[in-house]
Amino acid sequence: MSIYFFQPVFHQKIWGGSTLTDYFHLKEDHIGEDWAISAHPHGPTKIINGELQGELLNKVWEKHPELFGNPTEKEFPLLMKILDAHEDLSVQVHPNDAYAKTHGGGLGKTECWYVIEAEPGAEIVYGHNAKTEEELRTMIDNGEWDKLLHHVPVKKGDFFYVPSGMIHAIGKGILILEPQQSSDTTYRLYDYDRKDANGHLRPLHLKEALDVITVPSTKVHENYQIKKINGNKITNFINSPFFSVTKLEVENPFQLEREGDFMLGTVVAGTGKITDNDQSYEVSFGSSFLIPNDTPFVDVIGNLTIILAHPNHQ
Numbered sequence: 001m002s003i004y005f006f007q008p009v010f011h012q013k014i015w016g017g018s019t020l021t022d023y024f025h026l027k028e029d030h031i032g033e034d035w036a037i038s039a040h041p042h043g044p045t046k047i048i049n050g051e052l053q054g055e056l057l058n059k060v061w062e063k064h065p066e067l068f069g070n071p072t073e074k075e076f077p078l079l080m081k082i083l084d085a086h087e088d089l090s091v092q093v094h095p096n097d098a099y100a101k102t103h104g105g106g107l108g109k110t111e112c113w114y115v116i117e118a119e120p121g122a123e124i125v126y127g128h129n130a131k132t133e134e135e136l137r138t139m140i141d142n143g144e145w146d147k148l149l150h151h152v153p154v155k156k157g158d159f160f161y162v163p164s165g166m167i168h169a170i171g172k173g174i175l176i177l178e179p180q181q182s183s184d185t186t187y188r189l190y191d192y193d194r195k196d197a198n199g200h201l202r203p204l205h206l207k208e209a210l211d212v213i214t215v216p217s218t219k220v221h222e223n224y225q226i227k228k229i230n231g232n233k234i235t236n237f238i239n240s241p242f243f244s245v246t247k248l249e250v251e252n253p254f255q256l257e258r259e260g261d262f263m264l265g266t267v268v269a270g271t272g273k274i275t276d277n278d279q280s281y282e283v284s285f286g287s288s289f290l291i292p293n294d295t296p297f298v299d300v301i302g303n304l305t306i307i308l309a310h311p312n313h314q
Contacts, residue, residue: 002050003276003298004290006057008082009035009043014196017086019117019175023285033083036266036288039076042184045288049281057290067292069261075107077311078243080266080288081178082116089170090202091125091149091190095212096164100185103208108164110242111180114307115158116268119173126152126160127217128167136215140206145190150217159224159237159247165214177268179245179309187212230254241312248306256291256298260310263291272302 010020013032020031035043039058047055052064061068061076071077083089094109101108113124127150130136139148149167152160154174162168167189170176187205195201225236233249248256248265250272266288273280274289276298283289283304291298300306 002052002292003274003279003281003295004047004052004292005049005281006037006045006288006290007048008286008288009038009045011035011043014194014202015085015087015089015172017084019084020082030086031084032086033081034286035079035081036286037078037080037264037290038182040079040182040184067262067294069293071261076182077107078264078309079180079182080264080309081180082266082286083170083174083176083178085170085172085174085176087172088192090186090188090192090194091145091167091169092186092188093167093209093213094162094164094183094187095185095208099164099212100183104185106185107181107183109181109183109185110164110240111162111178112238112240112243112245113158113160113162113170114177114179114237114245114247114268115154115156115174116177117175118154118156118158121153122155122173123151123153123171124160124174125149125167125169125171126162128213129217131216133210133215136213137210140189140210159222159245161220161238161240163214163218163220163240165212166218167213177266177307179243179264179307181242239312243309243311246308248300248308250300250302250304250306254300256300256308258291258293258296258298258310259308260312262293263308263310265289265291265306265308268305268307270302270304272300272304275299275301 011033016030016032097108187209
């Protein structure tokens with residue numbers, strides 16, 4: 001029985017801020033993404049404790065399938081990120097598995113967002129207002145972005161499910177945890193005519209985006225399941241074909257039972273300790289861990305909030 005923690009991988013972005021730089025005492029600025037748990041080739045994370053210390057997650061997936069319930073999938077299915085949006089992210093859309101497979105390989109990208117912090121007035125782009133594909137193309141061709149895009153105000157603690165095919169964008173002033181399929185495929189639809197550090201417009205992917213955008217826009221209905229155990233609150237946000245995501249708010253000692261073949265977790269607020277067997281680990285914001293298949297539960301104490309995710313078999 002072991003629980004494994006990870007060294008995050010950081011990515012600079014044109015829209016990145018200073019929150020992650022300050023918290024993790026980094027030298028670089030404009031850090032937009034903390035890949036907290038990843039087996040993706042663009043940034044696999046390293047285990048920092050236990051008998052697998054120093055191993056990259058993608059290699060552990062290959063060499064120790066028993067830790068993940070002996071999966072049939074070739075690729076590790078999930079990726080956990082923290083995003084710090086100092087400026088608006090581009091308006092974008094992601095493909096489903098079928099389209100991704102025939103256009104460059106890899107998985108499609110369905111994701112979700114948990115809002116860790118949000119400045120007053122912060123908002124996201126969440127879907128669009130076009131009723132037909134013809135109307136969608138006309139609005140894009142005419143640059144009618146205010147008419148096309150559906151904006152939603154956000155606050156701390158909000159949750160959004162973002163299936164493949166949904167137009168979306170994280171707005172400035174938002175810190176988000178993003179559990180998602182393990183994919184780095186993004187089709188950029190609009191980028192505010194913004195230029196990179198070299199003075200160049202970032203490329204758009206209009207053909208691919210139009211191929212995959214769902215029309216009319218996806219309607220996502222909230223159906224949260226909430227329960228309380230010994231003063232602790234468990235909120236199940238989503239059970240999708242790809243993953244389940246739960247928020248655990250701990251105030252009193254809690255025995256966290258692993259769900260699925262394995263479970264991932266990232267602390268988004270507070271401090272505490274997680275104990276497996278006779279090992280105890282101090283955790284705080286950004287601490288990210290894997291509960292493998294041979295570990296049925298861990299004990300959590302402190303005052304903290306953890307976002308948990310596990311893959312679902314399709």
